[in-house]
Amino acid sequence: IETVNILGVRVARMGMNQVLEWIRIMIDQGKPRHIVTANAEIIYKAYREPDFRRLIGNADLVTPDGSGVVWASRTLGQPVPERVTGIDLIYKLFSYSHEKGWKIYFLGAKPEVVEKAVLNTLGKYPKLHICGYHHGYFYQEEEPKIVSNIAKEKPDILLVALGAPKQEQFIQRYIKELNAPISIGVGGSFDVLAG
Numbered sequence: 001i002e003t004v005n006i007l008g009v010r011v012a013r014m015g016m017n018q019v020l021e022w023i024r025i026m027i028d029q030g031k032p033r034h035i036v037t038a039n040a041e042i043i044y045k046a047y048r049e050p051d052f053r054r055l056i057g058n059a060d061l062v063t064p065d066g067s068g069v070v071w072a073s074r075t076l077g078q079p080v081p082e083r084v085t086g087i088d089l090i091y092k093l094f095s096y097s098h099e100k101g102w103k104i105y106f107l108g109a110k111p112e113v114v115e116k117a118v119l120n121t122l123g124k125y126p127k128l129h130i131c132g133y134h135h136g137y138f139y140q141e142e143e144p145k146i147v148s149n150i151a152k153e154k155p156d157i158l159l160v161a162l163g164a165p166k167q168e169q170f171i172q173r174y175i176k177e178l179n180a181p182i183s184i185g186v187g188g189s190f191d192v193l194a195g
């Protein structure tokens with residue numbers, strides 16, 4: 001993957017279609033991968049906090065989420081083709097998954113928010129295979145059970161909306177057990193889907 005280093009974060013110089021193609025290949029390969037959609041806030045947080053920078057550095061793909069990141073890549077002389085935001089990527093993945101039969105699991109947000117997000121999504125994509133969901137307010141002791149429930153459903157794509165850095169910590173702590181080819185931290189996106 002060709003990247004541009006923005007304040008210590010290696011951001012993929014990939015547009016939306018290249019990201020979707022990468023995801024397709026990774027789902028075919030089946031090994032678990034972690035995607036971060038990095039907006040300016042995330043990059044600044046990584047710049048300021050070494051622990052968070054390590055989490056982002058461990059991700060398999062970091063997409064340029066937002067005009068600030070696109071602008072920064074241009075001033076560095078290594079432009080990214082376009083922004084790839086979390087919510088745009090989610091919508092693309094919904095229509096793509098529809099076609100390919102990929103299964104999606106929603107983890108995060110408040111109970112009523114994730115439920116509404118799932119219902120609204122099914123209203124828009126009736127044949128989308130949402131294989132499960134769980135809200136994002138749990139104790140650490142509950143995590144093994146939540147993780148094994150997710151793994152049982154064998155999602156191709158796991159969307160994790162716990163905010164940063166919780167979602168990145170969760171994904172990296174459990175990536176092997178989750179065994180989902182693609183896990184993406186999606187921040188406040190379920191709130192958007194819930195409307």
Ligand code: UDP
Nearest residue numbers: 108109110136137161162163164187188191
């Ligand atoms: N959230 C959660 N569990 C928590 C903390 C936050 O599920 O323990 C959810 C919250 O309800 C929201 C999402 O994480 O849906 C993203 O929160 P926020 O907008 O603060 O994160 P950001 O988008 O800035 O990363």
